[in-house]
Each structure stands twice: as C-alpha cells, then as structure tokens.
Amino acid sequence: MGRQMTCTAPVNIAVIKYWGKRDPTLILPTNSSLSVTLSQDDLHSRTTVSIAPEYDQDRMWLNGIECPVSSNIRLVNCLQAAREQRKAMEAADSSLPSWSTWGIRIASVNNFPTAAGLASSASGYACLVYTLAQVLELPLTPSQLSRYARLGSGSACRSILGGFVGWEMGKLANGEDSLAYQVAPETHWSELEALILVVNDAKKDTSSTVGMQTTVKTSTLAQHRFASVVAERMQQMEQAIQDRNFEQFAKITMQDSNQFHAICLDTYPPIFYLNDTSRTIIRIVTTINELCPEIQAAYTFDAGPNAVIYAPKQHMPRLIQLFTYFFPAAHPLPSEEFFNDPYHCVPTGVTLGETLPSEYESLRDTFSVMPVGSVKRIIHTRVGDGPRVLSDPAASLLGDDGLPRSL
C-alpha cells in the first residue's frame, strides 16, 4: 500500500528581481531577491504526490498531460535530492520504512489559465517539493526545503513561504546557503494587494533561462547591478516592509523592475519584455503617483509584458476604475474572463470601463483610451500564505492506481 498527499502552493512576484545565475546547474543566483507571495485563494498550483513499492518508474502529469520525467533534468534533480535525504534517514534508523526505494507518481494542475501569462514554474516546483517532503516525512524547515525547490526553478524557492520572502544568494559553491527566508508573514501587512494586468502580446519572449545567461555574459551594466546595487536595495526593501512604508516599498519596486529591464536592454543582442502597452501602464502609474499627495501604486514587470500593480487596499477601487477605463475589455463588464471582482471592491453605482475616478480626471488630457483588448484580463489578489496541505481526499489528482483521476 502506497502513500499519497495533495498540497497547493502560491505564485510569488518579485519586487527585487532575480535575473542571472552564477551556477546554472545548481541554480545559484548572481544576486539576492525578494518577493511577495500572492494568495492561493486566487492563484495556485495543486499537486498530488503518490509513492508505492509497486510503481516501476517515476511518472508525472502536468495539467493532465504526461511529461517524461527522465528528460527533465531539473525535475530529476529535485526527486533525487529528496530521495537521498530520505535514504540517509533510513540508513540512520532501520525502523523507518524504505520509501526511498519506491516509485513516485506526480500530478499537478494550475488554477490559472496559461493565457493569464503567469509563470507557473515557481508555484509548480514549490508545490512539488513541498508535497514530496510531506509524503517522505522529511524533517525540513521551509528554508531548508527552499533549496530543493530552487533546483527546479530559481524563483520557486520563494513560493515555499508566505508573506514577504527573501532569497539570500549565498556564497558557497554547493549552494547550501542559497535559501529563501521569511521577511514578514502575510498577516504583517495584509492590506497590501495586487492587480495583475495581463497584456496582449503577439511576440514570443526570450526564455528566462537563455535570456539570463546572455545577460550575464554580455551586459556590463548587469555586472554593476550584481556587485553594487542589489545588496543595498534588499536592506532598504526589508526595512520598508518592516515599517509597512508603502512609499518606500513602491519606489524600490518600480526602480528595480526598471533596472531589470534595463539590463535586459543592455544585453547583446538586446532582450525586450516591455511593449507599448506595458509602457503606457508605467506612464499612467507614474502620472497618478505625481498627481496625488501620496503614492498610489507600484508597477513591476517580469520576463514578459504583463504588469503586476501593488497597492494598499484603500486605493484598489479607483485603480480598478482607472485601468478598466484606459484598457477597455472586449466584452461588457463585469465579465468573468476579464475581471470578476472577487474582493467586491468596485463601488456601488460604478460601471467599470465607463468612468474615471475624480482624482484621476486630468489623465484624460494626457492619455487616450487604448485599443480594446490591449489588456486581456485583470486579476485582483493580495498577499497570502505559504503552501497548504489539502486533507480532503477529493482534492487528490491521482487514483489508487497511480494514474490521473478524471476530474
């Protein structure tokens, strides 16, 4: 009889960006980074791991489709690291069952569509190693576990923890000190919320893995960022989070997003992730921040044109009005596909897409309403907790036969 567990893990969006590996195999970064874990109520990966003595080989299904395990070296590294630790435990205590010799079956799904434009590797690998550690009963702290997640995908190590999470780059060649740690739990600053603006983009982006390596090889500005910029920003950002100082948090977030895209542009040949819609979003946020007595919102962009807007809860209703006004939906609002207001923050009487909040009226003079569909979807979420164990057997993605259940 085998063992099985099912867990969920969250997405995280960095405010100090990770871009560049000093060791591509161990996925050791050229600089520390820091992210906000987003709520699993809105976005998550769900993974079932099943082990049994009769499984003849390791197998994995991603969103229902089987992916050969052996050809995915990062996945193999994750499984091997967990098994080796289990094996050492069994060697030290002969009363432990020999789970390290059993076959592993994995099924994973994301609750957000690929069309959301969100990288699923962070939540996916975090969920895999978290669930695996539960199944194999590995006695690991979240920081220790983050090392295994890092072997799958660098930024996955930060999805092992909730709230505000740092990833210390470390100094050791074996990566033992390259770990995620919690700067503050989600309860420390629960009013921090996020809007994800999914931007329409025809072009295929440069993959992060290839792009990073080219940046490290060719950008002189990137070397300066790694050596002389990030360490100070990490300290300032941790302080801003401790102080719940949104102004400071927002400024560093925007500067670091800009600098990440600057080193992409300084890469040869240059890498572009921002398009004209992304730039309009940046200009709109810059304008409202200059217009209002207090800073309203911070933008950040990963390796693609989608914006994540961080803002305090009280600014969200007018930011949603603002973005739905300038980036009209293809269908009448509210629309499940475009924006569904899970936090019920649209003021009564407001029809999204039709009016600008009075504070932002003057933006009409500077900005035109963008073409319908420039932004494909808006997702409203907030800071959230780390991976969760699902005790309901109905949540399992694998049947007793170790094959995906029909859901």
Add this chain to the structure above:
Amino acid sequence: MGRQMTCTAPVNIAVIKYWGKRDPTLILPTNSSLSVTLSQDDLHSRTTVSIAPEYDQDRMWLNGIECPVSSNIRLVNCLQAAREQRKAMEAADSSLPSWSTWGIRIASVNNFPTAAGLASSASGYACLVYTLAQVLELPLTPSQLSRYARLGSGSACRSILGGFVGWEMGKLANGEDSLAYQVAPETHWSELEALILVVNDAKKDTSSTVGMQTTVKTSTLAQHRFASVVAERMQQMEQAIQDRNFEQFAKITMQDSNQFHAICLDTYPPIFYLNDTSRTIIRIVTTINELCPEIQAAYTFDAGPNAVIYAPKQHMPRLIQLFTYFFPAAHPLPSEEFFNDPYHCVPTGVTLGETLPSEYESLRDTFSVMPVGSVKRIIHTRVGDGPRVLSDPAASLLGDDGLPRSL
C-alpha cells in the same frame, strides 16, 4: 557697410552616445562620445550671419520665424564667447576693425522637415558658430571652434568636423579641454552609408536636457557607464574606424545604443524613447546579422524612436528592399515623401515594398509586414564633410537691410 557670410553644417549621429552633463551651463558631458558626420548633400542647416555697426540689437530668425535672442541663454553664450575673443584680438591689435561692437543678425534654415524627426540643434549651432567665426575672422582650429558650438548644444561640437568625430569629455572645470576632434576624415571610409528610418510616434518625448539631468541624478547604472564603460568603448571604436572594421564598428554601435536606452530605463521615473516599431527594427537587424556570414548593418537610436542604420555601401540595396518590405509606405513607391533613392541604389526591376531580397527570405517566417505608416520616411545618406562656406551670394538668407530675404 556690414559683413555677411553664409555657410552650411552637417547633422551627426553618435555611435558612442552622449547622455549626461557634469556641468549643465558649460554643457560639459559625463562621458566622451563619438559620431559619424552625415553628408550635407542630403541633410544640413544653412545659416547667414550678418554684422553691421548700424544694427541696434542682435536678432535671429529660425526657418523664417524670429526667435528672441535674449531669452535663449545658450545662444547668448555662443555670441558672447565669439565677441569676447574678437574683442581681445582688437585690444591686442588696434589696426583691426571693431567688429566686436557691431550688432549681429542671424538667419538659419534646415533642408530637412521637422517631420524628419532629426534634432536640428547639432547642425544648427555648429553652423551658427562656424559662420560667426568666418564673419569675425576668428583664428580658430575646428577643435577650438567646437567649444563655442558646445555652448549652444553639446552634440553640436561634433558637427564642426567631417568624417568620424570624437568629443573628448575633458577634465577641467572651465571646459577648455572638452573638445571635438577628428578620428578620421570622410574619405577614410567613404563606403559607410546610413539609412534614417523615421518612425511614427504619437507620444511626446522627454526633452534631452531634462531627461539627461534626471538620469544623472537617479540612475545607478548610468554612473557605472560614465565611470567604467565608455572610455574603453571609445578606444575600441576609434580602432574599428582606423581599421575600417565594420563588424567591430557595428557591434559597439548597437551595444552603445542599447546601453544609452538602458540607462534611460533605469532612470526614475523611467524614460522611454524606443517604441514597438523601434524594437521591431532592432529585431530585424539582429536577425539578418545572425543569418548572414558577415554582419549586415548596425542600428542606433537617439532620444526618439527613429532608427539610423549604418551599413557598408554594398549592403544598402538589399537593406532598402528589406525595410520598405516590412514597413510599407502609405503611397506607391518610389515616392518623394517616403524614399527617393538619391544614390540610385535600387536594383533595376525591383519594385520597392513588394519583394524581399533572397538572402532575407526566411524573415517572412518570423516577422509580419508592419502596419502602413509605422515608418513614415526613409532617408539614404552617407558619411560627409564638415561645414562649408557658400560663396554664391544667392545662398544668403539675409538682405542688405539685415532682415530675412523672401526665398
């Protein structure tokens, strides 16, 4: 009876970019820069300077419209520097006429429309100080004269010379050693040609003067560029020019354009000059350079979305075919407003905008033809000489009364 001279001066396009002043009044830069002087046969400013004892005040007309001299501090600085030198000459030699006390009248026109999107301040100020030096008989070498041009507009100092021109940033606080110098004359590498792709853009750009100061104040990457990147690139670029090594010339040109836009993006709030059309041009150039055994072309972008493409003469016919294919004109080609082939390089039998050169056929798989009008105009030109004196009296822009002639 007064004195009058008329001259023309060329446009220059930097391959090592100037962006940042260490002294905004004297216009002393944070780094050295290097440019190619473009042919005055295609693009130039023409300026008449007239001096006479009876002129009661200094007056100036730009493209036929009077611009008050006293409110333009940079213009005032240029006139004052030239007059002071003349005054010192007169003090030393009493036989010299006292031209330093006479009024000055200036009329200047550009032969390229504002719609060409080319900064006219470089050719304009170079032409002004060059003509003024002729009228006042100032015994100045071009490098010495470049200091006066610099007071009007930094990059104007490089339009005082033909061919390949460096601007040594200098170290002195008074700017005496911040001078332009000729790296090589236009005859050294006359097969180097340029295409200017004038890109359609709705948005108003951040002015260079304001943008530069914000970059110097807020970009940490810019500080690294100034201190540790440019000096080496200047040496490599001068060597590439001496060797007529287009591969090296092209690579540094593209890298330095990218880095200039990278420090703009690292500015807070960020400055954007490239738009989606600019980025498509960069991708197309990158693709053909990777496709062909030898490097085909180099792109460079100043403070706006327009591209300047440098390429050896032999590649120009197919580059023109390439760009007119992917960036179709609003009207049938050849069209005076879009592209008029002054160098007769379009191969017989080729209808521009309809066919791709066979070498670049595979680009169809990666790139779509862009919307009509994304590029508004294409100008073909080449490396050219420095300012010229026009001896034909019919070239004068001012009548004997010191007022603009009707042309």
